[in-house]
Amino acid sequence: MAKIKGAVVVNIERCKGCNLCVVACPSNVLALNKEANSKGYNYSIMVDPDSCVGCAACAYVCPDACITVYKVRV
Amino acid sequence: MTTNEIISPENLVYTKTKVLNDTPMHYCPGCSHGVVHKLIAEIIEEMDFQDKTIGIAPVGCAVFAYKYLDIDWQQAAHGRAPALATAVKRLLPDRLVFTYQGDGDLAAIGTAETIHAANRGENIAIIFINNGIYGMTGGQMAPTTLLGMKSSTSPNGRTAPLNGNPLDITKLLAQLEGTCYVTRQSVHNVASVRKTKKAIRKAFENSMEGKGTSVVEVVSTCNSGWKLSPAASNDWMVENMFPAYPICDLKDL
Numbered sequence: 001m002a003k004i005k006g007a008v009v010v011n012i013e014r015c016k017g018c019n020l021c022v023v024a025c026p027s028n029v030l031a032l033n034k035e036a037n038s039k040g041y042n043y044s045i046m047v048d049p050d051s052c053v054g055c056a057a058c059a060y061v062c063p064d065a066c067i068t069v070y071k072v073r074v
Numbered sequence: 075m076t077t078n079e080i081i082s083p084e085n086l087v088y089t090k091t092k093v094l095n096d097t098p099m100h101y102c103p104g105c106s107h108g109v110v111h112k113l114i115a116e117i118i119e120e121m122d123f124q125d126k127t128i129g130i131a132p133v134g135c136a137v138f139a140y141k142y143l144d145i146d147w148q149q150a151a152h153g154r155a156p157a158l159a160t161a162v163k164r165l166l167p168d169r170l171v172f173t174y175q176g177d178g179d180l181a182a183i184g185t186a187e188t189i190h191a192a193n194r195g196e197n198i199a200i201i202f203i204n205n206g207i208y209g210m211t212g213g214q215m216a217p218t219t220l221l222g223m224k225s226s227t228s229p230n231g232r233t234a235p236l237n238g239n240p241l242d243i244t245k246l247l248a249q250l251e252g253t254c255y256v257t258r259q260s261v262h263n264v265a266s267v268r269k270t271k272k273a274i275r276k277a278f279e280n281s282m283e284g285k286g287t288s289v290v291e292v293v294s295t296c297n298s299g300w301k302l303s304p305a306a307s308n309d310w311m312v313e314n315m316f317p318a319y320p321i322c323d324l325k326d327l
Binding site for chain 1: 075077080081082085086087088089090091094098099101102103104105106107108109112261262263264267268303304305308
């Protein structure tokens with residue numbers, strides 16, 4: 001069976017660490033980083049990249065449009 | 075396959091639309107305004123209307139909307155966005171004209187302009203962000219504030235004898251002859267974001283077809299004003315705002 005793998009890229013400087021993408025992700029891929037960006041926000045990162053299916057739920061709910069999503073069949 | 079191999083242009087599923095520029099938005103983290111801005115930008119790109127859209131910015135948190143969407147804008151005096159939109163649309167009928175207003179702008183100081191523009195059936199789309207509070211000025215009570223809801227000017231909660239009842243202006247606008255499409259949506263999860271996008275697109279198409287005034291209310295959060303986290307605000311909204319402002323199409327002609 002074909003497996004779908006996804007990846008997300010967060011625009012670190014644009015991210016405000018609102019946590020909505022972390023809540024929206026059905027596979028618990030995302031979390032807020034311990035390190036902050038130049039504005040002091042703990043930006044979102046992939047902590048479990050292998051579980052990402054590229055559903056783009058995080059990108060849909062992101063208020064700052066800082067998430068880009070990629071998806072591939074393997 | 076590693077993450078770096080997946081990240082390549084041919085595998086792209088979702089990215090920021092070009093209509094939304096690179097200026098970071100001034101909104102608080104988790105604010106619903108950002109999602110609605112993004113949806114409007116995506117719809118304008120999909121309709122290929124970037125050169126033909128004129129937005130009317132309100133007074134309120136969204137006063138700087140013109141900094142983020144790469145289209146033509148006018149900025150109206152407080153509450154007067156529908157009046158300005160009337161003028162713009164009548165002078166330039168081939169353009170897509172929409173107003174973007176909060177509840178303090180549309181339902182308080184701009185009540186007269188809103189009702190009369192909708193009653194005249196101006197061919198404009200009104201995007202109405204309802205978070206039940208004046209966000210920009212520090213969380214004061216708005217006409218749409220719920221009974222019992224705390225704000226900086228109703229610290230013990232709104233009461234009907236002292237503060238009056240919440241104003242459901244969208245329901246009021248649905249009664250008018252001039253409106254063709256009146257709907258209430260939200261943007262708290264993926265399904266609702268998709269539905270809101272469809273609703274705004276329909277409102278834009280109605281205005282270009284000359285059907286009359288379309289109103290899309292987006293029940294939103296103001297996590298700073300509500301003193302909650304963005305995720306907790308969404309839950310609070312579902313629990314408390316939706317019973318008073320149910321998500322539905324109020325009118326669709």
